Amino acid sequence: MSPTGTRPSSVRDGRGTGGTGMRGPHRTAMSAGLDLPPTTVVRMPVYLRELNLLSRSGVEVVSSGALAEAVGVSPAQLRKDLSHLGSHGIRGVGYDVSRLQTQLGREMGSAHEWPVAIIGLGNLGRALAGYSGFSSRGFRMVALVDPNPALVGTQVNGLPITDLSDLEAIVARTGAVIAVLATPADAAQAVADRLVRLGVTSILNFAATVLTVPGGVTVRKVDLGQELQILAYHEQRKSEEPASSSALLVTARGDA
Amino acid sequence: MSPTGTRPSSVRDGRGTGGTGMRGPHRTAMSAGLDLPPTTVVRMPVYLRELNLLSRSGVEVVSSGALAEAVGVSPAQLRKDLSHLGSHGIRGVGYDVSRLQTQLGREMGSAHEWPVAIIGLGNLGRALAGYSGFSSRGFRMVALVDPNPALVGTQVNGLPITDLSDLEAIVARTGAVIAVLATPADAAQAVADRLVRLGVTSILNFAATVLTVPGGVTVRKVDLGQELQILAYHEQRKSEEPASSSALLVTARGDA
DNA sequence: GCGTGTGAAACGATTCACAGCA
DNA sequence: TGCTGTGAATCGTTTCACACGC
The missing domain is CATH 3.40.50.720 (NAD(P)-binding Rossmann-like Domain)
Structure with missing residues (x-):
């Protein structure tokens, strides 16, 4: 849409990245400023919430498999997401819940109110x-x-x-x-x-x-x-579908 | 998609439909049941809403450019999305608002309550x-x-x-x-x-x-x-960024 | 052995660019 | 002329598969 400057301030991108170039991950070992992929950003709060829950129940270490299942994503995706914040897991073991919680919270801006x-x-x-x-x-x-x-x-x-x-x-x-x-x-x-x-x-x-x-x-x-309409679309498809034998319909997950 | 992976009970199976049989109101034998890409499904209700608005203001024809701008997507994306329902636009002119409205409504399940x-x-x-x-x-x-x-x-x-x-x-x-x-x-x-x-x-x-x-x-x-936390993440990045020269950071559009 | 971290492959979505038609 | 419809190119995301280290 970039074109069409018809209306006043539409804007969209700009992707200013450029500039001083130094921006990629690992700008500094400590603390935030990471440029996470948008899809990862959306999932982070979900991970954070689950970590809070685990922490509260006294769990100290969690594997990507366990955490992934709790939040409904694949273990590979979870690991990839977390890898964007640097390496904080312990091979052969899993992630330290409270460390990850802190790290993730800082990255997401939960550090302050x-x-x-x-x-x-x-x-x-x-x-x-x-x-x-x-x-x-x-x-x-x-x-x-x-x-x-x-x-x-x-x-x-x-x-x-x-x-x-x-x-x-x-x-x-x-x-x-x-x-x-x-x-x-x-x-x-x-x-x-x-x-x-x-x-x-x-x-x-x-x-x-x-x-x-x-x-x-x-x-x-x-x-x-809009959310209900999306559900209605799926409902409709289901009702039209003549119970096709081998159908194995997928469940849409959250995503926002 | 299907995050399946290691999950326990999730997915699996062919449509529990069984039991009570067809619940959804009529199965409207006629018309599609098109398998739209998920991202398209999410945008459809937005298009539909805008079409209703246009229709109510007496607009009879709309181009992909105009409609796209009103809903905040690129014209190419809008055309691609609509092309999934078949060809209903008129080259050199645009789309017939009420026809598109009907077509889209049917596809999304707005045909009944x-x-x-x-x-x-x-x-x-x-x-x-x-x-x-x-x-x-x-x-x-x-x-x-x-x-x-x-x-x-x-x-x-x-x-x-x-x-x-x-x-x-x-x-x-x-x-x-x-x-x-x-x-x-x-x-x-x-x-x-x-x-x-x-x-x-x-x-x-x-x-x-x-x-x-x-x-x-x-x-x-x-x-x-979660939504607010996503905003907090962006806020944080903005505040950390020392007003990088020409920065013109991106605006997140929908999500899905 | 087990689970993380990560390149590489596969997949999907978006954008480009232009042919085709009113 | 102007805008749709769409293959082809691009871009981003997810999944795979395996090297690495506890």
């Missing part, structure tokens, strides 16, 4: 505001914003809802760099534009619309209706 | 029960199930919550083949097992755990904490 703003507090936004899976993974909701006068001033999970017109002030004050967009689809782009102007560089978009943002801003879209 | 059950009505489950993006895309919530006595009997969006112990009865009665799992992580696998036994063959899993299901059952996982 990220302040998050939620824009749009309808049913979904309110559910997200109280979602325990956020806080347990190192995120703290610091701002709830909605234009609805009936909501402004009320609290969700102990945090007051601020009026949309105060978006700039509250984001600046709380220092949120990650925003969760749970507005109606037709409001999403306008809000995203304001957020970007404020310095927000990561957006989790629940609105069923494609956001256009400048380079340097990361957007992840979660479209719940 | 799918009955859906939601298990787990905590904050998230309740939000999903009232989520307009489901009904507007051809899904109808027909059963809400939760073990909490305080919730059982109350209504969400006009639909009463049933006790978990009545899961079998309500699923059988409503004929739901698609289920949305919004239970705590530690309850998810057990509920999934029961659902599968009941003939449910598609599960949208919001619990932060990997489900193991027999072959023929499709699972899609939506892990909200």
Whole structure:
């Protein structure tokens, strides 16, 4: 899509890598900055979560086979993924759970708590505001914003809802760099534009619309209706299929 | 794909369909049942949504370039995706919006309304029960199930919550083949097992755990904490990067 | 022996580039 | 002329298979 500069800030790549060239893996032995393949990045949080679970149950060492099975990937894939962070396993044994946990956590940015703003507090936004899976993974909701006068001033999970017109002030004050967009689809782009102007560089978009943002801003879209439609496609295929004898249908795994 | 590998029960088998036989509404003898590439399947609902929008605004013809830009993919990719459904565009002109809409809708299973059950009505489950993006895309919530006595009997969006112990009865009665799992992580696998036994063959899993299901059952996982962690990873990289000269880092598009 | 780490092979998805047709 | 449809080239991801070290 690179071409078509029709609209304003579409952008897409740039793949700035170039520059000083030194960027590949192993920039420094210690600490992060690794350029992981996108598919690996997506799986890392899953590994991390499983490691936390293992750690909590007192497991100290885990093999790629065992961990892989727990998270539903192949052992080879797990090893390849982990190898991107350098070599931390012990041959013939496995991985030290707590070491790997630390290493992976640092790489994924779990080292500190990220302040998050939620824009749009309808049913979904309110559910997200109280979602325990956020806080347990190192995120703290610091701002709830909605234009609805009936909501402004009320609290969700102990945090007051601020009026949309105060978006700039509250984001600046709380220092949120990650925003969760749970507005109606037709409001999403306008809000995203304001957020970007404020310095927000990561957006989790629940609105069923494609956001256009400048380079340097990361957007992840979660479209719940889309997910169900994907399932419907598979359902339909199954029902059409006349129980073909040798069929061995594959199960789609997560992937996002 | 099929991560199979060493997994225990996973995959294997030819479609449990057996038992209750064909559940899905009509098998619509006519029309495809095309085996689309997984990445294409994921994008189809996005195209479909945009087509609905265009249709509603009276647009009758759209080019791959225009449609592609609206949904954030490259024109070549869009054409390739659509070409899987056969040739429906007009060279030199573009695609007939309503024709494409119909064709795509049929292929994705939007031809009829799918009955859906939601298990787990905590904050998230309740939000999903009232989520307009489901009904507007051809899904109808027909059963809400939760073990909490305080919730059982109350209504969400006009639909009463049933006790978990009545899961079998309500699923059988409503004929739901698609289920949305919004239970705590530690309850998810057990509920999934029961659902599968009941003939449910598609599960949208919001619990932060990997489900193991027999072959023929499709699972899609939506892990909200994971999504934020992916954003955190990118945030971290940006903050570590000392504003490398001409850096113009990439924006992650969908994922899958 | 066992399990990691990793090149190399296989596979799949995306992009390119252009022939073909309205 | 303009845009679709599509083989061919490219790129990225996954899987294989085996050398290496505990």
